[in-house]
Amino acid sequence: MSPGPYRIEHSCSQCGAPVMLEEADRLFTCGHCRVRLYLAAGRVAKYFLPPHSSLRMEDLFFVPYWHLRGAHYSVHISATKSTFLDTSCLASSAPGLPVTLGVRAQAMAMRIAAEGVAGSFVRPTLAYGDMLSRTERTVRSFSGAGRRAGAYLTAFVGEAVSLIYTPVLPAARGLVDAVLNRPFAGSRTVSPEDFGPLEETGSRAVSFLPAICPECGWDMPGERRSQVLLCTNCDRAWQVEGGRFVPLSFVSMEGGGEEALPFWRVEVGIDGMKLDSYADLAELANLPRAVREEWQRRRPAFWAPAFRSRPRLFLRLARQLTVLAPEERSMAPRVPPGKIHPVTIDHEAALESVRLTLAELAVPRKDVLPLLDGVKIKLLDRRLVYLPFTARGGDLTHEALGVSMRRNALRG
Ligand SMILES: [Zn+2]
Ligand SMILES: [Zn+2]
Numbered sequence: 124m125s126p127g128p129y130r131i132e133h134s135c136s137q138c139g140a141p142v143m144l145e146e147a148d149r150l151f152t153c154g155h156c157r158v159r160l161y162l163a164a165g166r167v168a169k170y171f172l173p174p175h176s177s178l179r180m181e182d183l184f185f186v187p188y189w190h191l192r193g194a195h196y197s198v199h200i201s202a203t204k205s206t207f208l209d210t211s212c213l214a215s216s217a218p219g220l221p222v223t224l225g226v227r228a229q230a231m232a233m234r235i236a237a238e239g240v241a242g243s244f245v246r247p248t249l250a251y252g253d254m255l256s257r258t259e260r261t262v263r264s265f266s267g268a269g270r271r272a273g274a275y276l277t278a279f280v281g282e283a284v285s286l287i288y289t290p291v292l293p294a295a296r297g298l299v300d301a302v303l304n305r306p307f308a309g310s311r312t313v314s315p316e317d318f319g320p321l322e323e324t325g326s327r328a329v330s331f332l333p334a335i336c337p338e339c340g341w342d343m344p345g346e347r348r349s350q351v352l353l354c355t356n357c358d359r360a361w362q363v364e365g366g367r368f369v370p371l372s373f374v375s376m377e378g379g380g381e382e383a384l385p386f387w388r389v390e391v392g393i394d395g396m397k398l399d400s401y402a403d404l405a406e407l408a409n410l411p412r413a414v415r416e417e418w419q420r421r422r423p424a425f426w427a428p429a430f431r432s433r434p435r436l437f438l439r440l441a442r443q444l445t446v447l448a449p450e451e452r453s454m455a456p457r458v459p460p461g462k463i464h465p466v467t468i469d470h471e472a473a474l475e476s477v478r479l480t481l482a483e484l485a486v487p488r489k490d491v492l493p494l495l496d497g498v499k500i501k502l503l504d505r506r507l508v509y510l511p512f513t514a515r516g517g518d519l520t521h522e523a524l525g526v527s528m529r530r531n532a533l534r535g
Pocket of ligand 2: 336337338339340341354355356357358359
C-alpha cells in the first residue's frame with residue numbers, strides 16, 4: 124500500500140492567505156485572492172518539516188532526506204518485474220539521525236524550503252544515483268531476491284523526487300529532534316561541524332509564476348499536477364526551466380477520439396549498440412514486416428507515456444508506440460480539442476525508460492539484455508505528442524493505431 128500524498132502548507136505570495144498543496148502539485152489557485160500561480164521549484168522540489176513552535180529557526184540545522192515515488196523495474200530474461208516505490212532515505216552523513224523519514228511527513232504539513240527560510244540547510248552528500256542504488260538493495264532484500272537475482276538492468280521511472288529537510292538542534296543533552304523538541308532515542312552529542320557543508324546560496328530558488336501565456340497573455344488552464352501548460356489562444360506549450368516558462372515543442376495527432384493523452388517522443392544517441400535508424404530498431408525487435416528502404420533513413424524515436432499510469436501499462440505503451448512510430452504527417456502543433464490529460468511525468472523519466480523499452484523490444488532477449496547496462500544514452504531531441512483516444516466503457520482506445528488501455532490503469 125502506498126501512503127497518501129504529502130501535504131504542503133504555503134502562504135500565497137500575492138496576499139499571504141494559506142494555501143494547501145500536495146507534493147506533486149504545481150498549479151494552484153489562492154482561495155482568497157483567486158490568483159493562479161505555477162510553482163517553479165526545479166526538478167527536485169525542496170520542502171521542510173516545521174519545527175516545534177518554541178524553537179528558533181536560526182538555531183536549527185535542516186538535514187535532507189530524499190523522497191521518491193515512482194515505478195521501479197528490474198529486467199530479467201523471463202520478464203521485466205515492476206513495483207511501485209514510495210520511500211525516503213537520509214541524504215546526509217550526519218550522525219545520530221534515523222535512516223528514513225518514517226511516517227512523520229504524512230502526519231504534518233510540510234513547507235516550501237525557499238531561499239529566504241532561516242536556519243542552516245545541510246547539503247545532501249548522498250547523490251541521487253547513489254540513493255537509487257541504495258534503494259534497489261532495499262527492494263531486493265524485501266522481495267527476497269538474491270543479489271541482482273539475474274536482473275540485467277534496473278531502472279526507476281520517477282513521478283516525484285523531492286528533498287525533505289527535517290530540523291534538528293545540536294544540544295548538550297544530545298541531538299534534538301526539533302519537530303518534537305526532544306532528543307532522538309539513544310541520542311549522542313553532535314557538533315555543528317558533523318553536519319558537513321551547508322547548501323550554497325541560490326540552491327533553493329523557488330518562484331511563483333502567474334499562469335498566463337508569456338507570448339499572448341492568455342490564461343492557461345491546467346490541472347494541479349500539470350508540468351506543462353498549454354495556451355489555447357496561440358497554440359503554444361510551456362514548461363518551466365530555470366524559474367521561468369520556456370516553449371516546449373509539441374504536436375497533436377488530428378482526428379480520432381475526444382480525450383488527448385500526452386506522450387514523450389525522445390530521439391537519443393546510443394553508444395554501445397547499433398541503433399541508428401528505424402530499420403535497426405525493427406531488426407532488434409524482429410518485426411515481422413519486411414524492412415522498408417525508407418526505414419533506413421528514419422531516426423529511431425522512443426515513446427513513453429507523459430501521464431501517470433501503472434508500471435506495467437507504462438512499459439507496454441512505451442514499447443507499442445515505439446514500434447508503431449506514429450508518423451508526423453497527421454500531426455500539427457495545435458492544442459487538442461476536448462479533454463486533455465495533464466503531463467505528470469517529465470521527459471527525464473521518459474529518458475530513463477529508453478533502456479527499459481530497448482529490453483522490451485529485444486528479440487531474443489538473451490542476446491540483447493547483457494549489452495544494456497553498458498549502453499550510453501544521450502538525449503538529442505524531445506517532443507510532446509498528444510494522441511486522441513476514444514472513451515468507451517472503461518477503456519480508452521486509439522483505433523487507427525490499435526492501442527488501448529483500461530482507464531483505471533491510469534493514475535490520476
Ligand atoms: Zn492570495
Ligand atoms: Zn498564448
